Amino acid sequence: MSALSTELPALRQTQPPSRGRVLTTLTRVESAKLGTSAVLWLGAVGGALVSLGAAGSVWPLLTGSAGLTYRQANIGIGNLPVGGLRIDFLSFLLMPSGWLVLAGFAMLAGTWLGRRDRRCGAEELLVVTPTGRAGIRAARLGALVLASSIAVAFVFGVVLVVQATSGARGSIDWLILLDGCLGTTLASWIGYGVGSSLPAAFSLFVPILYVGGSFYLSVWQATSVLSSSIEWLLPTPPAPSWSAGLGFLPNIFPEHIVYLVALLLLTGGAVVGLPLRRGPEQPERHRVALGIGVLGLAVAVSIGAGLQAKPDSYAVASPSHATWAPERYSVPDYIGFDCSWVGNSPLANAPRGAAPCDVSAWFHDHVPVSCAADRSLSVCVYRDYGPVAARRLLAAMRSQAPVLAGLFGRPVTVRMVPVNASSCFAGLGKIAIDESMIAYGEQFDPGYLMSCAFPLPESEGLPVDDPSIGGVTLWLAIRSGLVTAGAAKTALVSEPDGVTCFAFANLPCDAQSGGVLSPTDGGLSWTRADIRVGLFLDRYRQSRVVAALRPLLPRLVDATLAPSDLEHALG
C-alpha cells in the first residue's frame, strides 16, 4: 500500500450525479457480464439448432415470411403464464422448439443473476450505495432486456440466414421480433425474481418446470383439452399468425406487445418493489415500483381479456366476405380448411350452408406473388419463398406441361396454397409445396400435373386399374421424359408377371401396387396391358393423340374406355 493522500485526489461533485447515467452504465456493465454467460449462449445456440431442426422439417409451409420463421423457430411463442403452443396448423406437435430452449436458458440466466448477490454474500456491499437495491435491480432487469433481445435476434438471424441459403427470402417483421424479445425477456425477469427471492433449489427447478410445463401444456392444448381461445393469452401470438399475415385474422401483434409489456411491468414492479419492504430502503421507491406492478397487472388483465375475446385460431374474422375471391365448386363463396386440424368446428364467418372444411378449396389469397412462367405454365409461390422457389417448381413441371396442354384439368397457372392438399380445376392448380423441395432442392412430384389432367376414378379409395388410363399415363410419362419408350419396351419383354415398375428419381416404386397409376403417392407403375397401350399411343404425333383423347376424356376418367376404342379413335 502506498500513501493515498497524494494519489487519490478528493472527489468533488459539483452537481448531483445523473441517476439515469449511473443506471445506464450499470446496465451496460451487467449486459457485458451476461454476454459472457455460458448459460445464455447455450440457450441461444441450442435454440438456434432446435429452430433450424424445426424449420428444416416443416418450414416453408406457408409464406416463408418472418412470421413463419418466427413460428417455426418458435421465438417468443411463449408459454407464460398459461402455457400452450401450436407451432403450426400442420405440425403443431413439433413442440421442442427453439424458443422454449432459449426461454428456458434465459430464465436460468435470470436466476443466476438474481442469486448472485446472495450466493457471493455481496448484498451488504451493494445496498449501502446511493444506487440502492432498487436501482441495482432495475439496471439488472435492463441488462436482461438487452441480453435476451440479442439472444432472440441471434436465433432469429441464424434461422433466416440458413433458410436464405436454401433459396428462401425471409423478411424481418419487426413487430414479431419485438414480440419475441419481450417474451424471452419476460422469462428472464421471472427467473431473476425467482433467483433473488427463492432458495437456491428453485433456480434450477423453476426453469425446468417452466419448460416441461410449457411442453406439457402445449401437448395438452394440442389434444384439445385446453380451450384454444386461451392461446391468445400467451406471451406471444400463437399459430394463426399465418392467417394474420394473409389478412384473414386480426393482427394481434400490437395488442399482444402491449400485453407483454404489461406483464413485464407487473414482473418488474414485483421484482424491484417487493424486496424494498425489507431493510431501510426508500419507501417512495417501494411505492413507485409496486404502483408500476399494479399498473402492469391492470393493463395485462384488460388486454388479456380483450385477447381472449378474439376469435379462435381458425375462425375467420376478417376481411369481410365481399373481399374474398371464391373460385370453385358448387358453393359460390366457399372457403375451406383442413378439418382434421380444426376439429370440424364451424368457421365464424363462413357462409350459411357452406361446408366447413374442404382442403381443396383454398380461396385466392393473392399472396403468391413470386412467379416464374414459360409459354405453357405459370407458377407462383408466396412472396418470401422468392422467385428461386418458383423457378424450381416450374422446372420440375416444365417437361410435362406442354404434353398435357389442353387436357382436362391441366393447369396453366399453379399457385401455392397453405393447406396440406394439392388440387386443380379448370386451369388453376393449387399446390401445397413440400418444404423440403424448396429448402433442399428435392424433386417435385411428377404426378401432380398428370393427376390434374386425369382426375382419376377411385374404387374403395384406390385408383381403378384400367389399361386405357394406364396406357395414357404411360404415354404422358414417355412424352414428358419421365420414362423412355425403350425402357417401356424392355419392361414389357422382361417382366413375366406383367407388372412393370419404373422408379423415378427420389420416388418410391412399389411393385406390390403395380398396375395402378398413383402419381400423388409418388409411384408410377404399369401392367403389361398398360404398356402396350402406352407404346401404341407413342407411335402417333402428340397433337393427334391429344385431339383424339379430348372427346374420350369423360369415358377415360370413368374407366369405361376400352383400349380398342383408343385404337379406333386414332386409327
Add this chain to the structure above:
Amino acid sequence: MRVVVENLSRSFGSSKVLRDLDLTLEPGITGILGPNGAGKTTLLRILSTALAPSKGSIKVGGWDLSSPHGRTEARRRLGYLPQEVGYYPRFTVFQLVDYIAILKELDDRGERHRRVRTAIDAVGLSAVAGKRIKTLSGGMRRRVGIAQAIVADPELLLLDEPTGGLDPEQRMRFRQLITSLSADRTVVLSTHLVEDIAAVCTSVVVLWQGQALFHGQPAQLRERADGMVWLADAVPDSALLSWRTEEGAVRVIGPRPSAAAVAIEPTLEDAYLLVTNCAPTDAQLR
C-alpha cells in the same frame, strides 16, 4: 464529517444489541473497541445504512438517516467495509472496484477508472488488478474490500475489522493508509485489536453490551488505568484481572494487590480491560 448518534437502540427479536447509545463522532479516526457481541458490527451496519435502527436518530453530516433522502445523501458520502463481505468471484479486482464505483455514482468513465486504479494501487493490489477475485488469498480479498470502500473518496469511512486476515506488514501499511486518509475524513474503525486503535485512532469508543462505556481520546482511556496496573509476585484475590508475564511476574489490574507490588505504566489494552471489567452486568443494565 460529523456523525451524531442519539438514543440509538437496536434489537434482534428479544435480544437487545444496542441500548440507548449516544455518540458524536468527529473527523479523525475513531476506534470502536469491544468484546464479541458488544454491538460493534451492528453499530457500523446502522451507520452504513445497511440496517435500520429500532429506535433513535442518526445524523451523518447533518443528513438524517431516518429519511430516504438523508440515507441517499449519506450513502453518497460513505465508504463501508463490512465485517464479512463476499465478492463476485468471476470479477477481476478492477471490475469489482469499478462496479462499486459505478454504484457510488461515479458516472464519468475516465475519472472513475482513474480512481479505481488509484484505490487499487493504494492497497497494493496493482499487480493483481486483472486477476479474478476467486484466485486471491483471504488477505488480498480484504484489501479489495478496503479499495472499494475508499474508491469514491468517502467523507465517512466505516471499516469493520479491516485488518482481519492481513499480515503484519500489510497491517502496518493499512495503518499508514488510514492515517493518510483521516486528514479531512471521519474514519470509524471497529476492531477488537487494541494495538490497531493505539496505532492510529484519535478517538476511541468502548462498547459493552450495546452501551458506550467510554468515549474519548486513547490517552484519556489510558489515564483511566493510571494507578490500577501493577506487577506483583503472586495473584491477589482483589485483582480484577491478572496474568503472568514472560518475565515470570504477575501483571495485575485492580487495586494495589500488595505492598510489594510495583505500579507500572498502563497500556491502552490495560485500560480497555479495566473499563470492560468494571462494566455493569447485563442484569444491572436491565
